Every structure is written in structure tokens, then in C-alpha cells.
Amino acid sequence: MSVAGPSGQDAIAAADAWMADNRQRLLDELFDLIRCPSVSTDPAYKDGMDKAAALLQARLARMGMADVQLLNNGGHSAVFAQWTGAPGMPTILVYGHYDVQPPDPLEAWASPPFEPTLHADRYVARGASDDKSPLWIALSGLEAWLAVTGGLPLNVKVLLEGEEEIGSRSLPGLFVSHRELLSADVLVSADGGRWRPGTPSVNTNSRGNIGMELHVQTAGTDLHSGRYGGPVGNAAMVLARMLATLHDADGRIAVPGFMDGLQRPSNSDYASMEALGFDEAKFFAEIGAVPGAIEPGVRLLESLWLRPTIEVNGLTSGYQGVGGKTVIPATASAKITCRLGPGQDPVRAAEAVEKHLLAHCPRWATAEVRRSRGGTAAYAVPEDDRFLAAVERVIEQVHGRKPLRVGVGGTLPISAMVKEHLGLETVMLSYAIADENIHAPNEFFRLSSFDDGLKAWVRALPELAKA
Amino acid sequence: MSVAGPSGQDAIAAADAWMADNRQRLLDELFDLIRCPSVSTDPAYKDGMDKAAALLQARLARMGMADVQLLNNGGHSAVFAQWTGAPGMPTILVYGHYDVQPPDPLEAWASPPFEPTLHADRYVARGASDDKSPLWIALSGLEAWLAVTGGLPLNVKVLLEGEEEIGSRSLPGLFVSHRELLSADVLVSADGGRWRPGTPSVNTNSRGNIGMELHVQTAGTDLHSGRYGGPVGNAAMVLARMLATLHDADGRIAVPGFMDGLQRPSNSDYASMEALGFDEAKFFAEIGAVPGAIEPGVRLLESLWLRPTIEVNGLTSGYQGVGGKTVIPATASAKITCRLGPGQDPVRAAEAVEKHLLAHCPRWATAEVRRSRGGTAAYAVPEDDRFLAAVERVIEQVHGRKPLRVGVGGTLPISAMVKEHLGLETVMLSYAIADENIHAPNEFFRLSSFDDGLKAWVRALPELAKA
Known part of the structure; x- marks a missing residue:
């Protein structure tokens, strides 16, 4: 020196x-x-x-x-x-x-x-x-x-x-x-x-992350729900149904291929979480939320630090002002981001979500997934x-x-x-x-x-x- | 005279x-x-x-x-x-x-x-x-x-x-x-x-109509998807999953009690529809839509004039601006209107939709249905x-x-x-x-x-x- x-x-x-x-x-x-x-x-x-x-x-x-x-x-x-x-x-x-x-x-x-x-x-x-x-x-x-x-x-x-x-x-x-x-x-x-x-x-x-937007279209323009309701698709409803397929009834991610490569936590990971003595009740109380949304069999800190998520960050469709408007929305969109756990490849994970969503679009609607560039492991x-x-x-x-x-x-x-x-x-x-x-x-x-x-x-x- | x-x-x-x-x-x-x-x-x-x-x-x-x-x-x-x-x-x-x-x-x-x-x-x-x-x-x-x-x-x-x-x-x-x-x-x-x-x-x-708004809440405020994603519910996703239960996989309304009282079309109704020589291809072409969303076994004019519908008129949740925002929405809402067929009671139909939606809200979220006054048969x-x-x-x-x-x-x-x-x-x-x-x-x-x-x-x- x-x-x-x-x-x-x-x-x-x-x-x-x-x-x-x-x-x-x-x-x-x-x-x-x-x-x-x-x-x-x-x-x-x-x-x-x-x-x-x-x-x-x-x-x-x-x-x-x-x-x-x-x-x-x-x-x-x-x-x-x-x-x-x-x-x-x-x-x-x-x-x-x-x-x-x-x-x-x-x-x-x-x-x-x-x-x-x-x-x-x-x-x-x-x-x-x-x-x-x-x-x-x-x-x-x-x-x-x-x-x-x-x-x-x-x-x-x-x-x-x-x-x-x-x-x-x-x-x-x-x-x-x-x-x-x-x-x-x-x-x-x-x-x-x-x-x-x-x-x-x-x-x-x-955790890593990836982002995308899902756009659904069912007609050329918003339609009057009286004149057209019944035989014509509703983009907001199609979007909701597509998003609902991302998780199973218990809250587990249900996208084939998305989890590929995900590593299980190590014993040392579990030991660290245990050592923290984390106050779960306080965690939920501070944000005004009720426990229960977590996927079954996963501990809270594991879920926060090491498990992937698929989150809808925003929904947009049809009339959003005060009162009602009897319209069938022709378009609907969702902003989606995912957190990635260790071992997941950002590109493959994004491809898996895109493929899954598109596979759940009915043939009488069109869907497009616009992926954000990059992503981070x-x-x-x-x-x-x-x-x-x-x-x-x-x-x-x-x-x-x-x-x-x-x-x-x-x-x-x-x-x-x-x-x-x-x-x-x-x-x-x-x-x-x-x-x-x-x-x-x-x-x-x-x-x-x-x-x-x-x-x-x-x-x-x-x-x-x-x- | x-x-x-x-x-x-x-x-x-x-x-x-x-x-x-x-x-x-x-x-x-x-x-x-x-x-x-x-x-x-x-x-x-x-x-x-x-x-x-x-x-x-x-x-x-x-x-x-x-x-x-x-x-x-x-x-x-x-x-x-x-x-x-x-x-x-x-x-x-x-x-x-x-x-x-x-x-x-x-x-x-x-x-x-x-x-x-x-x-x-x-x-x-x-x-x-x-x-x-x-x-x-x-x-x-x-x-x-x-x-x-x-x-x-x-x-x-x-x-x-x-x-x-x-x-x-x-x-x-x-x-x-x-x-x-x-x-x-x-x-x-x-x-x-x-x-x-x-x-x-x-x-x-x-047709008759009824209207309502569905509001879902999962936390006191929107949350950062990195800091909270996993154990915490996502209001936009809960809303999507609730809306997805309104119809079955074939597009039939799946709300128990909603159809109560609905009358089948008469022979004369069918004869009128037949006589019209309705151009279905033109109907869809004019609105830029693809046929296929109709419920199985129902004719187009029957669907338009005599069948009930449940439509989402608008969706609102989370971030809706340009680009992305890694937020877990705490609230989400949908405007919903239904067209009613002959025989349905507006109040009972609205109660059926409300009851169905609330029954599909997970226990870790809260949902509220705000029904519009009245409704029309x-x-x-x-x-x-x-x-x-x-x-x-x-x-x-x-x-x-x-x-x-x-x-x-x-x-x-x-x-x-x-x-x-x-x-x-x-x-x-x-x-x-x-x-x-x-x-x-x-x-x-x-x-x-x-x-x-x-x-x-x-x-x-x-x-x-x-x-």
C-alpha cells in the first residue's frame, strides 16, 4: 500500500x-x-x-x-x-x-x-x-x-x-x-x-421486472348498448376475462412457461427471513389491506422478495366519467408489469405472458401485447x-x-x-x-x-x- | 263526430x-x-x-x-x-x-x-x-x-x-x-x-334496462409493486376476475336468478324476424366487428331485441397515463348496465347481479355495488x-x-x-x-x-x- x-x-x-x-x-x-x-x-x-x-x-x-x-x-x-x-x-x-x-x-x-x-x-x-x-x-x-x-x-x-x-x-x-x-x-x-x-x-x-400493455378491440367504435348489445362483443369484458386467466382460483400464476428457471429459496434464504421476526399484522395494517391474497404455501417475505408476480397496474375502457353511459366499449387496455424471481429470464417470461394472453383472446376480438423494451432479471x-x-x-x-x-x-x-x-x-x-x-x-x-x-x-x- | x-x-x-x-x-x-x-x-x-x-x-x-x-x-x-x-x-x-x-x-x-x-x-x-x-x-x-x-x-x-x-x-x-x-x-x-x-x-x-357501478378496494392507497407485490391484493385484478364470472365460457349470462321471468319469443316474434331478411354480414361490417360473440343457439335479431345483456360500459383503475407505472391499484371500478328482456323484473334482476358480484369478491377485498335508481322493464x-x-x-x-x-x-x-x-x-x-x-x-x-x-x-x- x-x-x-x-x-x-x-x-x-x-x-x-x-x-x-x-x-x-x-x-x-x-x-x-x-x-x-x-x-x-x-x-x-x-x-x-x-x-x-x-x-x-x-x-x-x-x-x-x-x-x-x-x-x-x-x-x-x-x-x-x-x-x-x-x-x-x-x-x-x-x-x-x-x-x-x-x-x-x-x-x-x-x-x-x-x-x-x-x-x-x-x-x-x-x-x-x-x-x-x-x-x-x-x-x-x-x-x-x-x-x-x-x-x-x-x-x-x-x-x-x-x-x-x-x-x-x-x-x-x-x-x-x-x-x-x-x-x-x-x-x-x-x-x-x-x-x-x-x-x-x-x-x-x-427482483427483476418486465412490462407490457394489453390492448383489446371488438369493434370500430364504441356502440350503443341498446342498439347493439347481445350479438356484439364487449372489449372491457373480453379484457377482464383475459386478465382473469393469469392466475388460478387460489392466486397462483397460471401462465405456462412463465415460471421456467425460477429458483427455490435456499435454506439460508429461509433462515434470513425467519431471523427478521417480521410483523405481518403490522405490514397489512400499515397499508390498509387484509391478509389472504398471497399464493398458498408461500411465506410473506418469500412472496415479497423471491416470488414472481403479475400485476395489473391500470385499466382503461369505455366511459369513465360521472354517471352512466350505455355504451359497449370497442377498446380496452391494461398496463401489466411482472416482478421476476431469481432464475427467470426476462425475455422468456414476457413472451410467456404475451402468448398466454393472446391464446385467451376470443376469435371475434383482436388483442395486441405491446412489450416494454428490455426488462431486468x-x-x-x-x-x-x-x-x-x-x-x-x-x-x-x-x-x-x-x-x-x-x-x-x-x-x-x-x-x-x-x-x-x-x-x-x-x-x-x-x-x-x-x-x-x-x-x-x-x-x-x-x-x-x-x-x-x-x-x-x-x-x-x-x-x-x-x- | x-x-x-x-x-x-x-x-x-x-x-x-x-x-x-x-x-x-x-x-x-x-x-x-x-x-x-x-x-x-x-x-x-x-x-x-x-x-x-x-x-x-x-x-x-x-x-x-x-x-x-x-x-x-x-x-x-x-x-x-x-x-x-x-x-x-x-x-x-x-x-x-x-x-x-x-x-x-x-x-x-x-x-x-x-x-x-x-x-x-x-x-x-x-x-x-x-x-x-x-x-x-x-x-x-x-x-x-x-x-x-x-x-x-x-x-x-x-x-x-x-x-x-x-x-x-x-x-x-x-x-x-x-x-x-x-x-x-x-x-x-x-x-x-x-x-x-x-x-x-x-x-x-x-328492452328494459338497469344500471350499477361496481367498486372494489384492496388497500388504503395504491402501492409500489416492488415493495408490496405478492402478498397484497390487486384491485384491478379482483375486478377483472369478478366481471369474468358474469358469463360462462360460451358467453351465456351466468348470474343465478337474473333470467327469472324472461319470456321466450313467440312464433309471431320469430316470424317477424324471419320476414325482415336481415343482412347479418352487413350489420357486423358496418360496425367493424366480427361475428361470434352471440350466445349459442340465439338468432341475431332475437339477441338484439329480446335477450337480456350484461355489459361493462367502462373500466377505471390505477395508472392510465402514458408509459408505465409500477403500481398495485388499491381501487378499481366498473360501470355496468343490463338490457332486460320481456318478463324480467328490473329490481329483481339488479339484485341478482349485485348478489352474484358480491359473492365473487374474495374475503381479503371489499366490493360495493351502487345501483342506479329505478330501472325500466x-x-x-x-x-x-x-x-x-x-x-x-x-x-x-x-x-x-x-x-x-x-x-x-x-x-x-x-x-x-x-x-x-x-x-x-x-x-x-x-x-x-x-x-x-x-x-x-x-x-x-x-x-x-x-x-x-x-x-x-x-x-x-x-x-x-x-x-
Whole structure:
């Protein structure tokens, strides 16, 4: 190692002390980043995107990272930097994103969305949780080590993209054009969230997803139900009948071929779920739902983290205004998305749903399935991954308890992407928590999470170096 | 009879000649009526309603009708008049309505909706077909007889309501409060339409209808399909599965009790359908539909005129905008209307559908059926009704061919209402045709229908007198 200062526990203690001395400055600078309205989906915010990228570049250069640059593939640039002064040591690719969701609806915010506002133990702002604080914490860990020891315990590349909220469109191309620059031993994600406050946990898997729209047509135009009702098909009814075939009477998915490749949970998966002591009654009470919709024989957390779903996200047909209208709808449509479990192939799964739906369209109606491009496979870091073990040690050091392995019911495309293009596994070390109004008004982040995160990233670098 | 002028064929010939002499004036005055924007559903058109009612009162008084008055039950007034100078002869109650549908969408009109505009053999305007021309033709028949003979061949009461387009709300109350004034031997309706141009026909039955909305709820709010998908119910899917139970796999209604009381078509019904020589291929081609949705073993016209239906008129759930949104809808709703065949009781039929739907709601969801008030039973004039025979003779005299008896797939609440409250059967003598863009932009009426109608009403009065 080319580290010039203290090493081992001394270095960690020195970095902790540096954090304490610099905490307010780090927060102030984070708030400057949050004040950049970096909404990637809306061209009106281009200035905010550019400002955020420039601010990150300046910080990375100032703290001693090399090769600071923007990587561009036609969309919003990604910010890259590296420090490769630890030959023979592992190389980690630290990932985060500086773009945020639009702040709408503006009237629902208690304070201006791009002005970080302290409320007791938290600060409120768009991007506070997703993903500006978590990525800033990671960069602060690097800065502390660089400041205290003059180097890092391992090789570090940083990739902060500006298109996470719009599907990471540029990343696959950048992975091809910059394969060498981005090569590493593992992706360490500063995106994603912890399970809940108070329970140390590490995310080890996420579900995949696919999307499509089903369109049904039964006539050239909506028809008067008196003049035509009886011999003529009803698109809304055809749609309902087709959708009803997706599951059997017990709620099991009934689409042939859809489940192909799905892996059963491992004993270790079941052990993790058991260990969580999950409060199912509270889960349903919080969302105003009644238990019972789950497929038979499947546990709740298994259903959430590892089982595929087919969901109708929206229905549209005929007259939807106030009162009645005696019309036979000529068209009807449903938006459909599926979550995928480990082992399912997104393309084959989507084909299976399409084939099944079309097979259930009566011959006197026409149906079309418009599939969304791509889709994402489920991801699980191998249970014995050495970097996962390192992250677990870090969390144990910070929180005094071995973290629980938890799943994410949602989809993290970056994991599937780097696995496919760069051959990397993903470990996650983010201090966001799932309850922080992500993508919603009054997004917030906890000051306690900020402090825990700084401790964790100080310890993560030497632990990952040991992996 | 107190008729002072010519009688029998001489009187008819004289009335025809009077029509020829007065044709342009009758059209001009009809256009004045059409120019009154009498939209009953929108308070902004109150002036137009009042003007139309005043114009009708003035005409009825001027042509020699007695007791001209407005009947009011809290809504828009109905215009009443009578001529009862034929003791011992039958009394007919001539029915029409002077209110019209709103003209929206205005931009779809080729000419101003309330300015009758001649295009070749037709005039275009809101209310031209429904129902201002047909009622004007009926009044012109009365005027011709009064002008030529100084009286009428039978007793005539006229009831022109102003709320047909908003459910004839005031009529039941008026039938109670003015039972004596409105008493008659038969209702002769100048509303309703002929089957198609070129085929003399008389409407002898109509279907009933009922309406309701089905609302399903599975959670307190829409949920993220990643965070909650699997153990939590999906309201859109529950709705689809409930709706799919309304029919069996062959398209037969599968709601227990719904069909109770339904009468099978008579041999005479089948003979009428057969006689029509209905072009089924053309029927489907015109609406851009493919045959096959009909329930097994039922003929097309039987399905249209005499069989009940359960139709979904609209579906609403979840995200309906552009692109996708990975949401689990917490609520979903369907608008449902049913056409009823002869013999079905509207209340019992609605109860059967409600009970069936609720029985198919899973215990982890909640469903509510909001039934529309009332509902209307199917109506059929008795096959041997003497006034029906009279109307058939009139049509044969005008068109040289015995008319076919046809059904109406839609619902004519006035027939069920006068049957219930006044004990009257309904015969229909309207020269509107089903293709005249009723309730749509560019509504029109044919000049040839106007002339045929005048001939028919001149002949109808003596024929109904003979019945």
C-alpha cells in the first residue's frame, strides 16, 4: 500500500476524528449538491444537472482522486474518478447517482423541495435520500482516508450516473466503450435502502421486472348498448376475462412457461427471513389491506422478495366519467408489469405472458401485447461472496450486531447490468431507509443515518481491501 | 263526430292538399322550434327550454286545441293540450318531447347545431330527428284535420315533455297528479325511430334496462409493486376476475336468478324476424366487428331485441397515463348496465347481479355495488292490440306494403311508465330513422321522412278512430 499516514485501527480512529472535525462542512457541501435541481427526466432542469455534475467533479478532484472526467453516451453525463495507488489490492467500483425525481406535486411539500430544511433529526429535500446523501457519505469515506493517510487501502473507481431515474439509458453503452476504465472486482452501490431503522441489514437480492400493455378491440367504435348489445362483443369484458386467466382460483400464476428457471429459496434464504421476526399484522395494517391474497404455501417475505408476480397496474375502457353511459366499449387496455424471481429470464417470461394472453383472446376480438423494451432479471449476490462478507463485518462493527440479509422486492437494474456487461457482483452499502418518502413529496434523510454512514464507509475501505 | 267539413276519403284528400299548400310554412315553423336551444340537462339553456315550450303552446292554441297548459312537477314543464269533441270515440294521448341532447362536441358540427341547415335531401340540426320533427309532424296532422274539417276524427290529448333526455323525472308525479286529465285509451308515441330507410316497419317492443357501478378496494392507497407485490391484493385484478364470472365460457349470462321471468319469443316474434331478411354480414361490417360473440343457439335479431345483456360500459383503475407505472391499484371500478328482456323484473334482476358480484369478491377485498335508481322493464305491445293494427294499416296505406314488426334493442321508459301509471299500451308512429346521428354531432332529418310522416299522421287519426 502506498498509504503514507497511520494504518490499521489507528487510521480508522484518525478518520473518525477527521469526520467529527469536518462534519458540518460535509453537510454544508452536501446541501449545496442537493440545491442543484438535477431532475434528469425534464430538459428544463438541464442547468441543475450540469451544476450537480460540476460540483461532484470539483469535489473528487479536490479530495485527491485522479482521472476525474465526464463519461457521455448521448444522454446526461456520468461522473468518473479513480485512485489506483494500491497495486495488488482489490479494485472496487463505487456507484451512485446524482439525478433525482421531479419534485411534483409541489404543493404537497412542507418546504421548498430543493432547499434542504432541518426538522428535528432529519433534513427534508428532493434527493436527500435518493441518492445524494448516500453517495456523499461514500465520497466522504474516501476523502477522510485520503486526508488522514494520503491514500486509500484499496483501488477505488467512482461512477456517479445522471440517468438512474430514467432507466440508466447510457450505462450499457458506457460499459462497452469504457470497459477497461470501469473494470473492477466488485460494484459497491451507495444506492438502495436499508430495511428499516434499528435493524442492521444488508440487501442481498432484488427482483427483476418486465412490462407490457394489453390492448383489446371488438369493434370500430364504441356502440350503443341498446342498439347493439347481445350479438356484439364487449372489449372491457373480453379484457377482464383475459386478465382473469393469469392466475388460478387460489392466486397462483397460471401462465405456462412463465415460471421456467425460477429458483427455490435456499435454506439460508429461509433462515434470513425467519431471523427478521417480521410483523405481518403490522405490514397489512400499515397499508390498509387484509391478509389472504398471497399464493398458498408461500411465506410473506418469500412472496415479497423471491416470488414472481403479475400485476395489473391500470385499466382503461369505455366511459369513465360521472354517471352512466350505455355504451359497449370497442377498446380496452391494461398496463401489466411482472416482478421476476431469481432464475427467470426476462425475455422468456414476457413472451410467456404475451402468448398466454393472446391464446385467451376470443376469435371475434383482436388483442395486441405491446412489450416494454428490455426488462431486468432478478439479482442475488452469491451467498459466499467475499465482498458481501466484508460489508457484513463493517455493519457489525458500526452497529454491534451481525446484519440480517434481506431482499428487495423492487428492481435494481444496475446490478443486472454490471453483472451482464462487466461480470461484476454487487454489494450494497447505503444508509437510506425505505421509509424516507423516496420519489414522493417531503423526501428526507436522517442525521443519525448520515453519522452511521460516515462510520461505515470509513471502515468499509479497509474491510473490502482485506476481502 | 262533430266534424263539420268533409269526411272519409274526401277529408283525407283535403288534408293532403292542405299539407301541400302549407308545407313550407310548417317547415319554417319547425325550424323556429329547432332554433330554440332546448337542452334540458344544462341550466344554461333554460331560456331555450322556455322558448320552445312557449312556441308549442302558441301553436297548439292557434290550431284549435283546448286547455293548452304547462304541467309542472318541479322540473321542466310538459306542454299539454286536448281536443275532446268526439264523444263515444277513442281517446289517444299523443306523446313527444321538446328537449334535446347537448350539442357538444361543438367542433364536430359542420354547421351551427341550432341553425337548421339544408344539405340536399336532409336538414341538419340538434333535435332535427330527436324529437322535434317527429312531434311537429304529429301536430301538423292534427292541424290539417282541424283546418279542413273543423275538428278531429277522435279525441286527442297531447303531452310534450321537456325531460326525456334526463330520464323523464317529472312524469311519474304528473301521472299521479293529473291522472284524469291524462286518461286515454292508448299512448301514440311520436318518439322512437323506424328500423331503416326503405323498409316499412312498426316498433312493437323494447328492452328494459338497469344500471350499477361496481367498486372494489384492496388497500388504503395504491402501492409500489416492488415493495408490496405478492402478498397484497390487486384491485384491478379482483375486478377483472369478478366481471369474468358474469358469463360462462360460451358467453351465456351466468348470474343465478337474473333470467327469472324472461319470456321466450313467440312464433309471431320469430316470424317477424324471419320476414325482415336481415343482412347479418352487413350489420357486423358496418360496425367493424366480427361475428361470434352471440350466445349459442340465439338468432341475431332475437339477441338484439329480446335477450337480456350484461355489459361493462367502462373500466377505471390505477395508472392510465402514458408509459408505465409500477403500481398495485388499491381501487378499481366498473360501470355496468343490463338490457332486460320481456318478463324480467328490473329490481329483481339488479339484485341478482349485485348478489352474484358480491359473492365473487374474495374475503381479503371489499366490493360495493351502487345501483342506479329505478330501472325500466321491457315493453311489448300486445300482438293483437287494436291500435297497433290501426298503425299498421296507416303505414300500409302510405308505403303500399304491410309494415314489418320490429323490436328496439334500446329502452323506451315512457312505455313502461304509462303502462304502470295510466294502464296504457303504447303504439309508435315516428318517422325518425335510426341512422340520423341521434345524440351525436350533425343530427339530421330527411325531407322525405317529413313528407311521409305528414301523410301518415293525416291517415292515422281516422284509422285510430276506427280501432
